Amino acid sequence: MPVIDLVEPWGKLDRNDSSRRLSLVGHCIDVAAVFSALVEMPTMRRRFEQLAGRPLNAVDLERLAALAFLHDVGKAGSGFYSKGESDEVASAWRRRNNAGQDQFGHTTVIEPLLRKPAYAGHAQVLGLDTWGEWWPDDGARKLWLAAVSHHGQPITADTLPHALRWPTWVAPIAGYNPLDGLARLGQAVRRLWPDAFSEPVTPPLAEPFTHAFAGLVSLADWIGSNTDHFPYDFAAQDESRWHCSLTRAHRALKEIGLDLSAQQAELAARAPSFQDLFGFPPKPMQQAAATRLGQPLVVLEAETGSGKTEAALWRFTQLFQAREVDALCFLLPTRVAASGIYARLQGYVERAFPDPVTRPAWVLAVPGDLRANGAHGERQPGLPFADVLWPDAEAPEARFWAAEHSKRYFAAGLLAGTIDQFLLSALRTGHAHLRAALSLRSFVVVDEVHASDPYMARLLRHALARHAAAGGHAMLLSATLTGAARSALIAAGQPRTPVAFGRRPSQLPADLSRADAPYPCLSHAQGLDDIAPDGTASKQVRATPLDAMREPERIAACVQQALEQGQRVLVLRNTVGQALATQRALEAQLGPDHPALFRVNGQPVLHHGRYARVDRQQLDAEVERCFGKGAAHSLRPVVLVGTQTLEISVDCDADLLITDLCPMDVLLQRLGRLHRHAKRHELRPGGAGLAQAHVLVPSQRNLAALLRPDGARGLGLGPKSAYPNLLAVEASWRELERGEDWLIPQHNRRLVEACCDEATLSAMADALSGDWPAHRNDLFGKAAGQRMTADAVSLDWLKPWDEMAPGELIGEARTRLGLDALPLDVPTWITPLGQPLKRLDIPAWMWPAEPKSLTQAVFDDGEHGVLRFEAGGKRFSYSRFGLERLD
Helix, strand or coil: CCCCCCCCCEEEEECCEEEEEEEHHHHHHHHHHHHHHHHHCHHHHHHHHHHHCCCCCHHHHHHHHHHHHHHHHHHHCHHHHHHHCCHHHHHHHHHHCCCCHHHCCCCHHHHHHHHCHHHHHHHHHHCHHHHCCCCCCCHHHHHHHHHHCCCCCCCCCCCCCCCCCCHHHHCCECCECHHHHHHHHHHHHHHHCHHHHCCCCCCCCCHHHHHHHHHHHHHHHHHHCCCCCCCCCCCCCCHHHHHHHHHHHHHHHHHHCCCCHHHHHHHHHHCCCHHHHHCCCCCHHHHHCCCCCCCCEEEEECCCCCCHHHHHHHHHHHHHHCCCCCEEEEEECCHHHHHHHHHHHHHHHHHHCCCCCCCCCEEEECCCCCEECCEECECCCCCCCCCCECCCCCCCHHHHHHHHCHHHHHHCCEEEEEHHHHHHHHECCCCHHHHHHHHCCEEEEECCHHHCCHHHHHHHHHHHHHHHHCCCEEEEEECCCCHHHHHHHHHHCCCCCHHHCCCCCCCCCHHHHCCCCCCCEEEECCEEEECCCCCCCCEEEEEEEECCCCCHHHHHHHHHHHHHCCCEEEEECCCHHHHHHHHHHHHHHHCCCCCCECEECCEECCECCCCCHHHHHHHHHHHHHHHCHHHCCCCCCEEEEECHHHCCCCCCCECEEEEECCCHHHHHHHHCCECCCHHHHHHCCCCCCCEEEEEECCCCCCHHHHHCCCCCCCCCECCCCCECCHHHHHHHHHHHHCCCCEEECCCHHHHHHHHHCHHHHHHHHHHHCCCHHHHHHHHHHHHHHHHHHHHHHECCCCCCHHHCCCCCCCHHHHHHCCCCCEEEEEEEEECCCCCEEEEEEECHHHCCCCHHHHHHCEECCCHHHCEEEEECCEEEEEECCEEEECC
8 A cells, every 4th residue: 555654744644543644745636636627627617718718728727737736735834744643742842832723724824935034945945936926916826825715715815814933834843844845745746737837927817717716626625535536545645646636536526426428418319308308298488498598597487387497407408418507506495495396306317317327416405404316315423424324325325425515515417405505605605616616517597586685686696697707507487577677687697708797787688677578488688588378278366355364263264165165275374473373273163183184194284484304394295295286186175374485386286375465476476376287177176166366464454554663563564574565565455456357477467567666666655655655765775785785795706816805694694595593403202293303493583592502402201292492591392383482
């Protein structure tokens, strides 16, 4: 077995046997090999050249590989070297040199090599004086700092520490001299990449390139450090290792699923039809989705339930087999929606790639929910965090790599996840560059794009601008957008050269913002494409106001009447509190044993976001069984109460919908769950021949009352509620009061423009007078503030690397991205839904005054199907109703 000279710097070691090490040169070679293999991939190469503003020549590639090699220069220091010595030797060195903790890392310790004259000799043996001049404007130094930042936080000249002493570079340890270690690295660079030194300064690389380089080196380090792909002893640990490492790097990219060139060629050779992939002929809208492939960003607007998911997958198929993209990233607003799309991806992947051995990995990108390639993973207590068990998995082990850590999700061939995973790539937070660089290869699909608030919408525009600037492809899906929203989204995604990155885009066609745009339609930077009707009959909907928003007993009576007629009923409330009150009123009205109550594991339940993940999976499966396409011929009456979790990407068909008043775009989304499946139309029970919705409204026709500080709360409407824009709610109520049946989808465009367009709502506020103009001003002011906040926390690739400030997500950003829940370990308990519960996520608003007290939560014995616990003076329960705070 090749061994390392124990006085040579080491890069990796076996913690169980410190004499078994990988030399620093060997480790850096492995990482540089992975980087070189990554940048050789055609799609990644095109993206990087687009960001660079010019083609990358052979000298550029050698120099970039050399800088990737130098990512771990800090490990040549004595402080890091001491970590491989005995505690006695390491402690003696620390005491003798009065070394602080800042001397034992391997990233920021490079500071004196860059700017301390006393260490000029160290910099010289490393070669910094030579390779530091490879590009003008200090380009090489910035790229090196980007490579050194491979652990996720940007390191810049301004963020480097200013220590007075650096014993890590001048104090030998156990016969090892750090000056010799630096010289060894400098020598290796010249031997491995001699052409990098063969010519003078080459043309500059644009600023966005440095950011992308940082992310790719981070990925290369993660893969190159994996002993499954790069065991210490597969080759010599000196420069002769390079060619073996490069071979292993190419193999690793294929095994992980980053290199899918063989799958692209196979798919192109078979060229499956739409019907081959989905089992039915394409609608005109789905055919249109595969046109305009030269447009990097398109927006598809079509009715809920019309097949936009298949349309997006069909566009991906065309782009993938044409090698324009290497992966799919399908993003949704909620975890339950992402879970639903993940399940649908399985059928697509199995038909598009019939060979299970070479099939691309498909992953659920929802932290804490380990699902990939049709298998469920288990992170067992006692195992290292990186180790996940995949019982009964059929796919090769390496194909699960992307699923085992949220930072690696975008390494998957196909990903279904929540929008926050993509937005994290646009925020100044740890590993944003890794996420962003990985996502460049993907066809990014954002479903329900209308569901974003101003903050999230602004972050999305930043992420899309970066993606388009690199030449990436994206598709946005929505039931209906206002003309202004449509135009803004297309503007954000126009392809830009790096020189123009972030500048005002060129003038867009005027028809993009038309209020009377065709429907359905495909929009892009060249304008709007009208899509022919698909021959499906319009859905006539009768939406009637019912003043029972605060009267769950009246709602229960209405449901009972529909159940007696044999109908399937869906009740959608704006808040979990309203949903719980409705469920309890229903059980009181019908009796807890009534067969029409929606059940899981024999227990009456409802559907909202405060169930544990293990229970949510059971809930979603039962919704599909009772309300999905497979239940179209069922004659069993059933009622399900839920919240916004049922609005998006959940396939369910109700005979009757009862829903709270909400903005029109949301209401149309909910109406998409009404009379959804054509197979059921002939079987609908009495009273359900016409698609009917009861829209619950307040008993008093005065929404302005909700604007006052003492206004009623708990409806999910008004300030600090799910739907703060009362102007949009008022406009929607007015449309309901007109008493006209709606034809869906023909009326969608008119309804959304009338109820959601900012200019229209502003004029309505002036006409209403009173408190309404102030409400409008408050809404617009808060929206502007949210956009400014989003801008402030966004990662701007146009800015020079030296202006990057490391940071973590502020509280508001974490809340908006849904990242503020605290995990609570639970003594193993079987939930009423029959699932073993080991962990609960406590949302931020439920936290006790001192969140750390949750770690000392006191549990009772969980009898009678209820688990109760107390933390920080707050009492909680978990039952068939989900998680509740009891005070």
